[in-house]
Amino acid sequence: MTAATARTDWTREEIAALFDLPFSDLMFEAQTVHRACHPRNEVQLSTLLSIKTGGCVEDCGYCNQSVHAETGLKAEKLMDVRAVLQSAAQAKDAGSGRFCMGAAWRSPKARDMPAIVEMVKGVRAMGLETCMTLGMLTAEQSQQLAEAGLDYYNHNIDTSPENYANVITTRSFEDRIETLENVRAAGINVCCGGIVGMGETREDRIGFLHVLATMPHPESVPINALVPVKGTALGDMLADTPLAKIDEIEFVRTVAVARIVMPQSMVRLSAGRESMSEACQALCFMAGANSIFTGDRLLTTPNAGDNADAALFAKLGVNAMQVAPQSVREESLCC
Ligand code: SAM
Ligand code: DTB
Ligand code: SF4
Numbered sequence: 309m310t311a312a313t314a315r316t317d318w319t320r321e322e323i324a325a326l327f328d329l330p331f332s333d334l335m336f337e338a339q340t341v342h343r344a345c346h347p348r349n350e351v352q353l354s355t356l357l358s359i360k361t362g363g364c365v366e367d368c369g370y371c372n373q374s375v376h377a378e379t380g381l382k383a384e385k386l387m388d389v390r391a392v393l394q395s396a397a398q399a400k401d402a403g404s405g406r407f408c409m410g411a412a413w414r415s416p417k418a419r420d421m422p423a424i425v426e427m428v429k430g431v432r433a434m435g436l437e438t439c440m441t442l443g444m445l446t447a448e449q450s451q452q453l454a455e456a457g458l459d460y461y462n463h464n465i466d467t468s469p470e471n472y473a474n475v476i477t478t479r480s481f482e483d484r485i486e487t488l489e490n491v492r493a494a495g496i497n498v499c500c501g502g503i504v505g506m507g508e509t510r511e512d513r514i515g516f517l518h519v520l521a522t523m524p525h526p527e528s529v530p531i532n533a534l535v536p537v538k539g540t541a542l543g544d545m546l547a548d549t550p551l552a553k554i555d556e557i558e559f560v561r562t563v564a565v566a567r568i569v570m571p572q573s574m575v576r577l578s579a580g581r582e583s584m585s586e587a588c589q590a591l592c593f594m595a596g597a598n599s600i601f602t603g604d605r606l607l608t609t610p611n612a613g614d615n616a617d618a619a620l621f622a623k624l625g626v627n628a629m630q631v632a633p634q635s636v637r638e639e640s641l642c643c
Contacts, residue, residue: 318521318569323514326565331557335594336562342596345571347389351621352406352574352599352629354439358607359427360411361385365507366443367478368466369541370503370534372608373412379539381608386411389423393430400436402614403601403628407431408462410607415444421452426455428584439499439528444479450494460528461491462499468515471508475542480585484531485523492524501530502575504562506542507553513562521569528599531563533580535609556584560591563603567596581612586620593626 326334342348350459362373372379396407409427416424424442431438440453441462453461465484466472472481492498502516520529533554536543549638576599577592604613612620621627 311538314570314572315526316522316524318515318518322516323521323565323569324370324511324613324624325508325517326559326568327514331561334561334564335591338567338596339594341568341571342598346596346598347629349624349626350598350629351593351626352576353602354406354408354576354599355391355396355402355404356408356601356606356611357387357395357399357636358412359392359409360384360413361608362412364412364414364443365478366414367476367541369545370466370474370506370537370543371412372537372540372543374540377537377540379537383412386420386423389426389430392427393434396431396434396436399603400434404436405629406437406439406460408441408460408601410441410462411443413443415446416442421449425452426454428453428458432457432459444483444488447490447493450490450496452485452499454494454496458496460497460499462528462530463487463491464500464530464532465501465516466502466521467506467508468512469519470515471506471512475506480553488523488526497528498524498526499528499530499576500526500534501528501566501578503532503534503579504559505534505546505580507545510558515557517562517565517569520566525570525573527573528576529566529570530576530578531559531566532578533559533584535579535582535606537609556588556591560595563592563597564595566602576600579606582610586623589620590624593624598629622628 361384362381364373367374367376399407427505428438437459439460439462467475469481480584575597577597602614603611605611
């Protein structure tokens with residue numbers, strides 16, 4: 309199987325049937341697919357940096373950077389290019405292979421683009437893979453980023469099309485798809501996933517993975533567990549109804565199904581690891597997750613931290629994946 313021949317004709321029924329498998333059968337299938345397509349016991353390390361924090365006009369119910377949330381987070385302006393490059397150098401020293409820069413924007417303004425382009429060029433010159441997540445992009449902005457050498461663009465669909473309006477009202481699911489198409493057309497690798505544990509149903513998790521599995525598969529698929537932040541719509545809702553929180557086994561099932569339906573994608577165990585048991589994270593790696601965010605902070609919320617990760621990797625016999633350009637990776641894989 310090559311990227312071009314990976315199945316994109318999954319039906320919702322087929323995906324539902326995977327979710328319904330006995331847990332151990334699902335894990336066996338996910339591990340089988342994983343070993344056929346990826347080096348085993350290797351996990352890619354990425355580092356996140358919030359280059360523009362807070363004050364975002366969008367109303368994403370999970371996000372503490374929205375002006376609609378009452379979290380007391382101070383809005384900051386776009387970071388200096390030099391400070392961003394310093395941070396990237398530290399991430400590289402700590403063993404990270406990819407540097408992901410996130411901005412709390414609905415979409416970047418024309419005046420922001422020159423600094424953004426400098427950041428991409430500078431981080432790339434250090435030998436790190438570059439990723440950005442800046443909100444919605446036009447075709448022209450995508451082209452500008454591609455010309456700067458951006459390797460990946462992160463833009464999540466977050467949940468199923470049916471559940472989208474329960475989470476975000478200031479943009480539509482179709483807006484998200486349009487940006488993904490612009491990014492793809494510009495030749496940038498796509499990083500697209502979502503959040504589990506927002507009170508959605510299993511049918512929503514099926515619908516969410518179905519959309520990803522029936523588009524040209526994103527090269528990276530982040531699966532975030534909601535980090536419930538007090539003052540956000542979803543953080544407060546879940547504080548009132550603790551039973552709405554995602555069950556760990558259901559979370560692992562979601563990772564396993566993502567691995568099976570998108571065999572070649574890097575499945576990233578993203579936000580939420582800080583409050584996840586080591587056993588749950590180990591099950592996620594067994595289910596096919598092969599990428600994590602390192603460091604003690606995600607964008608604005610705490611992350612597991614390098615010491616905890618090193619200890620977990622040692623216990624599990626997992627190694628940090630060495631970064632290879634996408635083309636080399638594709639040639640070296642057998643599926
Ligand atoms: N503003 C840009 C956007 O929305 O595309 C980029 C930044 S945004 C913080 C990137 C992604 O982080 C979101 O799409 C969402 O999936 C994830 N995220 C944000 N807050 C989260 C939370 N509290 N828990 C889990 N994931 C979260
Ligand atoms: C993604 O899917 N998860 C990362 C990355 N893409 C940008 C962000 C998680 C953010 C969690 C909340 C925060 O730290 O602000
Ligand atoms: Fe803004 Fe992104 Fe947060 Fe939504 S997720 S409020 S777009 S920063």
